[in-house]
Amino acid sequence: MTRHPPLLYWIRRDMRLSDHPGLAAAQQSGRPVIPVFVLDPETEDIGAAPKWRLEQAIAAFRERLRGIGSDLVLRRGKALDCLRALAEETGAGAVHWTRLYEPAAIARDSAVKAALRAAGLEAESHPGHLIFEPWAVAPKSGGDVYRVFTPYFRALEGIEPGPCLDAVEALAAPRDWPGTDALADWALGAGMRRGADVVAGHVEAGEPAAQAHLEAFLDAPVRDYAKGRDRLDLDRCSGLSPYLTWGEISAREAWHAAGRAARGGKRDGALAFRRELGWREFAWHLGYHTPELFEREWRAEWQGFPWRGESADAAAWRQGRTGEPLVDAAMREMYVTGRMHNRARMIVASHLTKHLLTDWRIGMRWFADCLIDWDPASNALGWQWVAGCGPDAAPYFRVFNPETQAEKFDPEGAYRARYLLGFEGSDDAVARSYFDAVPESWGLSPEDPLPERRVGLAEGRKRALAAYEAFKDGG
Ligand SMILES: Cc1cc2nc3c(=O)[nH]c(=O)nc-3n(C[C@H](O)[C@H](O)[C@H](O)COP(=O)(O)OP(=O)(O)OC[C@H]3O[C@@H](n4cnc5c(N)ncnc54)[C@H](O)[C@@H]3O)c2cc1C
Structure with missing residues (x-):
């Protein structure tokens, strides 16, 4: 029997077996498949917490692959160099991967594709990171791309995303597995320092955990999601x-599962959940078509706004010590769990950009x-x-007031008590763990009193509106 040359599958943010179009195609090709993760300079460059979480994702996905008789080869260096070397070592004739859409990834992947093809290798990219490719949801009349969420989402809902693909159950292995780096040697969690131990208690990585999360959510909480999500x-x-970030579950799977929940009597919540998945699609749609989203004010009229740069206010915000209980609780939630509630993200972002006028x-x-x-x-x-400078943005005069937000969305103070030591009814263990998570260099102690407010809410709002009015008037 002739043996086909192997196919390298370059794994990035697609660490799953279910509904994985590229890996499913690789399986069907009948070729031996060598999944490889490359720690390239672009990936080395990501932030401390995502990099730590990446380590968990790689370890979990490697186990998953081993469970179907495959493995995950780890290499470090420039992507093209590593892929070329690996192709040479293994005799691979093809390199496939799942597409990503931020400008740096597009530039890298296009260069890799061109160079591999020039070297006579098959180089193919596949969908799978999103429900729809960023160019797939487009106005029927042609013309400009969608720039406003509601019409974008209406159009998205009118397209059939296709069924989920079955989980890959086996991948033909190469005759010999090539050498691999040891994951521990990469020390991907090093930047998290003390925080890793605290956050680890709130994290379960990997595809089975992702599936369990989705199932548990659609079993009950989804019923109340439309209102309760805030x-x-x-x-x-x-x-x-x-899980969506690292591709441990596909957004399409979440979309279809929500559709089943909607038909099963949980309509309001399930459709509201789909709408949020739509925001993720919209974000990537815009990032792809208008890449300035990632670095400068998306609305041209906001460019040149005199934001404040680094300051004691920005440092206090980072440390969860602005003196605004809801803002500080939210920032501490992030250090303790690695995540932050969506509404809290909006509130802390508003406080930084409006009350504290920071970039x-x-x-x-x-x-x-x-x-x-x-x-x-x-x-x-x-x-x-x-901040008011983006697509579909809240108008500049919409300044979240943390006090009224707290009354509406944390009426008994349970959220603040959970994360803010010293707040009435504070639960010691979780609130205290913030002090174990943050850098020692911040010099914070659980005995410190809660800080004073840095700026009055009315005063901060007035200052923000005045700055905007002055900018608009060119003064
Ligand atoms: C300032 C700011 C920064 C944010 N940064 C991130 C980020 O780095 N990563 C991230 O995944 N989300 C980000 N979000 C969006 C949102 O806060 C999170 O997706 C959400 O809190 C994740 O929790 P969940 O999975 O329980 O969400 P659910 O409410 O259960 O929503 C389901 C999924 O829908 C998507 N989604 C929900 N809300 C949004 C949204 N507003 N925009 C885009 N997608 C959304 C997410 O993929 C989410 O997992 C940010 C929002 C704000 C205001």
Whole structure:
């Protein structure tokens, strides 16, 4: 029997076997498949928390692959160099991967594709990171791309995403497995320092955990999701974001499962959940078509706004010590769990960019360093939306008031008590763990009193509106 040359599957943010179009195609090709993860300079460059979570994702996915008689080869270096070397070592004739859409990934992947093809190798990319490719949801009349969520989502709902693919159950192994780096040698969690031990208690990585999360969410919390998703003190959200970030579950699978829940009597919540999945699609759609989303004010009229740069206020915000209980509780939630409730993200982002008039990029980059569910497009869109300079943005005069937000969405103070030591009714263990998670260099102690407010809410709002009015008038 002739043996086909192997196919390298370059794994990135697609660490699953279910509904994986590229891996399913590789399986069907009948060729031996060598899954490989490359720690390239672009990946080395990501923030401390996502990098730590990446380590968990790699370890979990490697186990998953071993469970079907395959494995995950680890290599470190420039992607093209590693893939070429591996192809040479193994005699592979093809390299496939799942597409990513941020500008740096597109540039890298296009260069890799061109160089591999020039070297006579088959090089193919596949969909799978999103429900729809960023170019698939387009106005029927042609013309410009969607820039506003509601018409975008209406169009998206009118397209059939196709069924989920069965889980890959076996991948033909190569005759000999090539050498691999040891995951521990990469020390991907090093940047998290003390925080890793705290966050680890709140994280379960991998595809089976992702599936279990989705199932548990659609079993009950989804019923109350449409309203409950805004409540900080209730656990009504899916918690799927880190799994979607690393592709441990496909967004299409979540979409279809929500469709079944909607037909099964949980209509309101399930459709509201689908709408949020739509925001993730929209973020990538915009990031692809208007890549300025990632780095400068998306609305041209906002460019040149005199944001404040680094300051004692920005440092206090980062440390969860602004003196605004809801803002501080939310920032501490992030250090303790690696995540933050969506409403809390909006509130802390508003506080930084409006009450403290600080550049949204300072917040965006800090989130990119601290969130285990860091998603470049959703993060950029979220920050620009709140700051007022982004697509579909809240108007500039919409300044979240943390006190009224707390009354509505944390009415008994349970969320603040959970994360803010010293707040009335505070639960010691979780609130205290914040002090174990943050850098020692911050010099914080559980004995410190809660800080004073840095700026009055009315005063901060007035200052923000005045700055915008002055900018608009060119003064
Ligand atoms: C300033 C700011 C920064 C953000 N940064 C990120 C980020 O780095 N990574 C990230 O995944 N999300 C980000 N979001 C969006 C949102 O806060 C999270 O997706 C959500 O909190 C994740 O929790 P969940 O999985 O329980 O969400 P659920 O409410 O259960 O929603 C299900 C899924 O829908 C998607 N989704 C929900 N809300 C949004 C949204 N507003 N924008 C885009 N997608 C959404 C996510 O994939 C989420 O997992 C940000 C929002 C803001 C305001």
